[in-house]
Amino acid sequence: MEARSLSALVDAYKAGGLTLPALLVDALGRRGTVTADQHAAELAWLARMREEGNLEAGVAQLLVERLDALQASAGEAEDVATVVKVERPALAIAGSDEATCVMPAARAEPAVPPPDQATVVKPAFVPAPVTAQTGATVSQTAGSTGGVDTSDWRRVADAAGGDQATVGMLLKGRFLLEREIGRGGMGVVFLARDERKVEARDRNPHVAVKVLNDEFRRHPDSLIALQRESRRSQSLAHDNIVRVFDFDKDRTIVFMTMEYVDGSDLKTLIRESAYNGLPLAKARPLIEGMARALKRAHDAGVVHSDFKPGNVMVTRDGIPKVFDFGIARAGKQADEPAEDQTVFDAGKLGALTPAYASLEMIEGKPPQPTDDIYALGCVAFELLTGKHPFDKASAEVALRERRRPPVVPGLTGRQQRTLCDAVAFTADKRLKCADLLVEGLRDVGLGERIGRPLAWALGGLLLLAVAGWGVFGQLRARHVAEVAARFQPDNPQRYGNEGEAVAALAQLGEDERKQLMLGQGERVQRFLLDRVDAYWDPAKGRIDYAGAQRVFALPAQLHLFLPRLDLRHAAVDEEKLQLGQAKVRAASAPTPARAGTVAAQPAFARVDPPRAPGRAPATSASEKPAAPPPSPASPANRMEEVAAGLLREGERNYRQQNYSAAIANAQAALQVSPGDPAAKRLLRRAQQAQQQAMSSISIN
Known part of the structure; x- marks a missing residue:
């Protein structure tokens, strides 16, 4: 082409x-x-x-x-060009229980690459020879680690003599190493000034540069995997995660550029401020921040695999920030490309720290989020007690020696169990996510502790009450049915008199009486009418008007509306009036006397003195004419009262939308008072409302 x-x-x-x-x-x-x-x-x-x-x-x-x-x-x-290879012995760094690493001995500062290489982008397939003078580089700009050819990383790994990063060196013609700020099993961390940010007049030109040691450089697969994981960790944007900018190399120096955090690492904080442990209130923000960072990574499919106090920075404001996600193992994702599913074993490369590694990591099993939960639990114990829960022994050793986590003073039983579950030796007994640790360490107030069991108890009582109410309702319904059944004429247990019926009805509530009257009102009314006939039936010689009045008074006592009984009441009053008038007429009729006889007068009869013609008989001052006996109410007035009561009851039923009852009330009022206009209006309105209500019902 x-x-x-x-x-x-x-x-x-x-x-x-x-x-x-x-x-x-x-x-x-x-x-x-x-x-x-x-x-x-x-x-x-x-x-x-x-x-x-x-x-x-x-x-x-x-x-x-x-x-x-x-x-x-x-x-x-x-x-x-003459390639100079410097052979130097390796120095084993011992004495640290948090890192096992081999660091190269110090050597003279290598030549700084030409300034024109600061922004030079070399194609991945064009190799550049490594020389003692310039140290040709193959690189990419920040944020573009994905396109470097794997052959370049293999050439870096195969280089016999590696260059040494020192203070004052300018990496890639861009990052000026100002001072060393950390050292661990994987390399050295420098505070560096980004000259490109300086040119752009950025107010914060500093970054952290982590230079990996020769142990990592000599593993080409690790460099390729580290590059891939660095690219993955660039997406882990979170307030509690140190942001990774790039993964690059300068000659044989392999380094990562990260966000610079102005503060100290958690290991130093524990050693200086928490050697006897922190109260949970002070340690909680740190634990929660680290848990949120791990959860964010786990949600993205990334497992840290080397979480420990040395990999957590704490800002001057007390905010924890987890770093080194870029050199941790990544959990397998079902949807990730096949070439990304093979990840390097952090344990073989020094990224595994035995004191914080789970048993599954030590056994070489695939990474899981529960690996980080174990490490987080260990760090939480250190914050709260000042000591590792197993005295820095690995999970394998602690399991073999049957060690148990210590009891943390000041924690509730729930919080202590949560911490112990976080450092369980086997994954099936360990907490499954970081959120569970945060929730388990949360303070639960007295109200909540009591409230939750109380809520369950109240819920149980409510269920019992509902069940009891249902049973009670069934029993009451059965009792209502039994009371109604005793009003039947053919029932051997029928009430013997109105007193027994009133006592039974009085035991019912008002709603139950209404329910009974709606279903069995005619039967109750028939029973009371029979009781009236037992007291008042002049044709059969029954004229106990007082007994009949007692029966007529029962509906008012029990708040019952019995229109037929009211009609019977009016009829009885009419019959009594007619009977009384008949007696008066019979008493006032003259008695025929026999001829030749003089009516005998009783001995106690007073003989009136003779009076002058045309004068009324004299009466004494103390004698007054007898008042006529009170006449009972007019039957017409009584019928009007019955009709008025029926209309009042009908209007009440109409307002309650009980249209059937209102229609019945109106019809009864028309029977009592035919042609009553108010009854006709009520009947018409109730029938129309009932028809509208029936037409609005839809059957699905």
Whole structure:
């Protein structure tokens, strides 16, 4: 394929056919070097394009630097370079129970790469020779670790003599190592100044640079896996996670750039401030922050696998930030590409710290989130007691020696059990997620502790009450049915008199009496009418008007509405009035006397003195004419009262939307008082309302 000219490539970039990385890395890399005259002409053309405003100044500068780098690398390849390999013994660092590592001995600072390599992007398939003077590099810009060829990492791993990063060195022509801020089993962490941020006048130009030691560098598979995990950890954006910017190399120096945290690591904090343990109230924010960080990683399918106090930074504001996710193992994802499913074993590369490694990690089993839960539980014990729960013994040793976690003073039984479950030796007994540890350590107030059992107890009582109410309702319904049954004429246990019936009805509640009257009202009314007949039936010589009045008074006592009984009441009053009038007429009729006889007068009869004709008989001052006996109420008035009561009851039923009862009340009122306009209106309204209610019912 014929190489395209620079102007054609720039046109493709401006048209959107090429991205800037593709232009700088792929397109110019494939084109290769050009003659010196063409190179000078291209530089002049770029300057002209920038001056005329046809090309952005930054893009033009990157193109100039890239073209210069290509020309320089071609010139160096023609020279004969002597590769110097420095053999040096390794120094084993012992005495630390949190890291087992082999660190290279110190050596002279290697030559700083040329400044023009700061922004040079080398194509992955174009190898650059390693020389003692310049140390050719193959790299990518920040955030683009995914495209480096695996062969480059293998060449770095195969290099016999590695370069040593020291304070003052400029990595990639960009990161100036200012001072060492940490050292561990995997490498050294430097505070570095990002010169690119300085040029951009960034207020916070510092980053943390972790330089991996030779033990990692000599494992090519580990470098490839570390690059992949660094790329994965770049997506773990969280307030409690140190952000990873890039994974790169400069000559044989392999390093990671991360967010710089101004504070101290948790290991130092425990040693200086929590050697006797912290109260749970002070330790809780740290534990919860670390738990949130691990949960975020676990949700993304990343298992840290080397979680420990040395891998947690605490800011000056007391916020914990977990780091080294980029060099931890990643849990297998069902949907990840096949080439990403094979991950390096952190235990073989020194990333595993025995004191904080779960039993499954030590046995080499696939990583699981419960591995990090074990480590988090150990760190929580250290914060609360100042000591490792198993005195820094590995899980394998602690299990074999049957060690048990210590009791933490000041914790409730629930909180202590939660901590012990976090450091259970086997995964099936261990907490399954970090949220469970946070929830288990949460303070539960007295109200909540009592409230929860109380809530269960109240719930049980409520269920019992509901069940009891149901049973009680059934019993009451059965009792109502038994009371109603004794009103039947053919029932051998029928009430003997109204007193027994009233006593039975009085035992029922008002709602139950209403329910009984709706279903058995006619039967009750018939019984009371029979009782009235037992007291008042003049044709059969029964004229106990007082007994009948007692029966008529019962509906008012029991709040019952019995219209037929009211009609009977009016009829009895009419019969009594007629009977009384008949007696008066019989008493006032003259008695015929026999001839020749004089009516005898009783001995106690007073003989009136003779009076003058035309004068009324004299009466004494003390004698007054007898008052006539009170006459009973007029039957017509009584019938009006019955009709009025029926209408009042009907209006009440109408307001309660009991239209059937209102219709019955209106019809009864019309029987008592035919043609009553109020009864007719009530009947018409109730029938219309009932019809509308029936038409609005839908059957699904």
